[in-house]
Amino acid sequence: MAEIRIQNLQKRFADFTAVKNSSLLLEDGKFVVLLGPSGCGKTTTLRMVAGLEFPTDGQILLDGEDVTYRRPRERDIAMVFQLFALYPHMGVRDNLEFPLRNERLPRVEIDRRIKEVAGILRIEHLLGSRVGGLAGGDRQRVALGRAIVRQPKAFLMDEPLGTLDAEFRELMCVELRKLHEKLKTTTVFVTHDQNEAMALADHIVVMNQGEILQADDPQGIYNFPSCVFVARFIGRPPMNLLKVNGAVSAGMKRVALDGQSVDVPMIEAAAGSALLGVRPEHVHLGAPGSGLDAQVQHVEYFGSHWIAELTSSAGSLKAVVDKSMKPKAGDAVGLGFDTQRVVLFDATTERLLPSITTSTHKPSMCHG
Structure with missing residues (x-):
C-alpha cells in the first residue's frame, strides 16, 4: 500500500494547459475516484502518477519518495485501462503470468499468486481459455487479475468499466468495491460517471478544466458542493x-x-x-x-x-x-x-x- 502526494502539478501541451497547479494527498489504502467531464484533466493526472506522462511542473511522491520523472516500471504501480490491454494471442493464464515471468519469480510463487488471484476474482474456470473468446466482463476480470498478481503499491484505473453495458458495469462496481475491501491497496480510479464514483469511492476528487474543484468523501461532495x-x-x-x-x-x-x-x-x-x-x-x-x-x-x-x-x-x-x-x-x-x-x-x-x-x-x- 502507498500514500500518493501530488504537489503543484501542471501539464502543458503547447499553448494548452491540461492540469493546472494541482495539489492532492491520496491516503494509503483508500479508493479515490477522479471525477469530471471529458477533457477535465483527470486522465492526464492519472497518467502522470503512472509515469506515462511527465509533468511540466510539480512533484509526485509515492510513500514520500520523489518519483516525478521515473519510468512506470520504477514506480511499483499497476494500471488497468478501459480497453483491457490484454495480449490477444495469449491465454488467460499466460496473460496473468506475463508480468510475473518478467520479474523472474520462481514457478512456485507464480503458481501461488495465480491461484490466489483467480480465486479472488472467481476466474478459475477461465484459466485455460483464450482471451479472444471471453465476454467483456470476464476480460475486465482478467485485466484486473494481471494488475493484482503483481502486488503493487497502488492500482491506477482509467475508466476500466467504460466499454461494459449498464448491467455489467453495475455488477463490476460491486465486485471492485468488494475487491478493494479485501486487498486494501491504494486505488486511483478515473471516471466521468458520477454513479460509479458514488458507488466506489472512499474519496472523490471533482475536476474541471484542469483544476481540482473539490476533494471530499461522497457525502461531502453531495451535501456541500464547493461551487x-x-x-x-x-x-x-x-x-x-x-x-x-x-x-x-x-x-x-x-x-x-x-x-x-x-x-x-x-x-x-x-x-x-x-x-x-x-x-x-x-x-x-x-x-x-x-x-x-x-x-x-x-x-x-x-x-x-x-x-x-x-x-x-x-x-x-x-x-x-x-x-x-x-x-x-x-x-x-x-x-x-x-x-x-x-x-x-x-x-x-x-x-x-x-x-x-x-x-x-x-x-x-x-x-x-
Missing part, C-alpha cells in the same frame, strides 16, 4: 439553483425568493448576489400559498417516486415526490425546503458561501 459546477454535475436530478432577491450578509437566517421569505442556515459571509441550492429530495410540495409559488410543468414516474418539474419566478426546479402522491401538469403548488439541507452560493464567484452547517463539515481529503 455551482459541482452542484450541477453531481446528483440526478442535479441540485436546484434559485435566484435570491438582493444581497446577503453575515448572520442572516432568512433570504427572499421572489418576495417569499425562506429559512436558511445562518450565513457566515456576505455576497452582493446569491443563489440558493437545494436537492430535489429536499423540496416539498404543498397547497398554493404555503410557500414559494410554483406550477407543475411535467411529471415522470420512477416506481418508488415521482419527479416533478416546476417553474417559479425564482427559477425552474425539480422535486422528488412520494409515490403515494401524483402531481399533475398545471397544478399550482407552494414549495417548502428542508432548512438544514439548503446551501447558498455567491452568484458572482459561484463559490459556496460558508454557513453554520457547512462550517461543521470538515473535508476528508487534503488539497489546494
Whole structure:
C-alpha cells in the first residue's frame, strides 16, 4: 500500500494547459475516484502518477519518495485501462503470468499468486481459455487479475468499466468495491460517471478544466458542493439553483425568493448576489400559498417516486415526490425546503458561501 502526494502539478501541451497547479494527498489504502467531464484533466493526472506522462511542473511522491520523472516500471504501480490491454494471442493464464515471468519469480510463487488471484476474482474456470473468446466482463476480470498478481503499491484505473453495458458495469462496481475491501491497496480510479464514483469511492476528487474543484468523501461532495459546477454535475436530478432577491450578509437566517421569505442556515459571509441550492429530495410540495409559488410543468414516474418539474419566478426546479402522491401538469403548488439541507452560493464567484452547517463539515481529503 502507498500514500500518493501530488504537489503543484501542471501539464502543458503547447499553448494548452491540461492540469493546472494541482495539489492532492491520496491516503494509503483508500479508493479515490477522479471525477469530471471529458477533457477535465483527470486522465492526464492519472497518467502522470503512472509515469506515462511527465509533468511540466510539480512533484509526485509515492510513500514520500520523489518519483516525478521515473519510468512506470520504477514506480511499483499497476494500471488497468478501459480497453483491457490484454495480449490477444495469449491465454488467460499466460496473460496473468506475463508480468510475473518478467520479474523472474520462481514457478512456485507464480503458481501461488495465480491461484490466489483467480480465486479472488472467481476466474478459475477461465484459466485455460483464450482471451479472444471471453465476454467483456470476464476480460475486465482478467485485466484486473494481471494488475493484482503483481502486488503493487497502488492500482491506477482509467475508466476500466467504460466499454461494459449498464448491467455489467453495475455488477463490476460491486465486485471492485468488494475487491478493494479485501486487498486494501491504494486505488486511483478515473471516471466521468458520477454513479460509479458514488458507488466506489472512499474519496472523490471533482475536476474541471484542469483544476481540482473539490476533494471530499461522497457525502461531502453531495451535501456541500464547493461551487455551482459541482452542484450541477453531481446528483440526478442535479441540485436546484434559485435566484435570491438582493444581497446577503453575515448572520442572516432568512433570504427572499421572489418576495417569499425562506429559512436558511445562518450565513457566515456576505455576497452582493446569491443563489440558493437545494436537492430535489429536499423540496416539498404543498397547497398554493404555503410557500414559494410554483406550477407543475411535467411529471415522470420512477416506481418508488415521482419527479416533478416546476417553474417559479425564482427559477425552474425539480422535486422528488412520494409515490403515494401524483402531481399533475398545471397544478399550482407552494414549495417548502428542508432548512438544514439548503446551501447558498455567491452568484458572482459561484463559490459556496460558508454557513453554520457547512462550517461543521470538515473535508476528508487534503488539497489546494
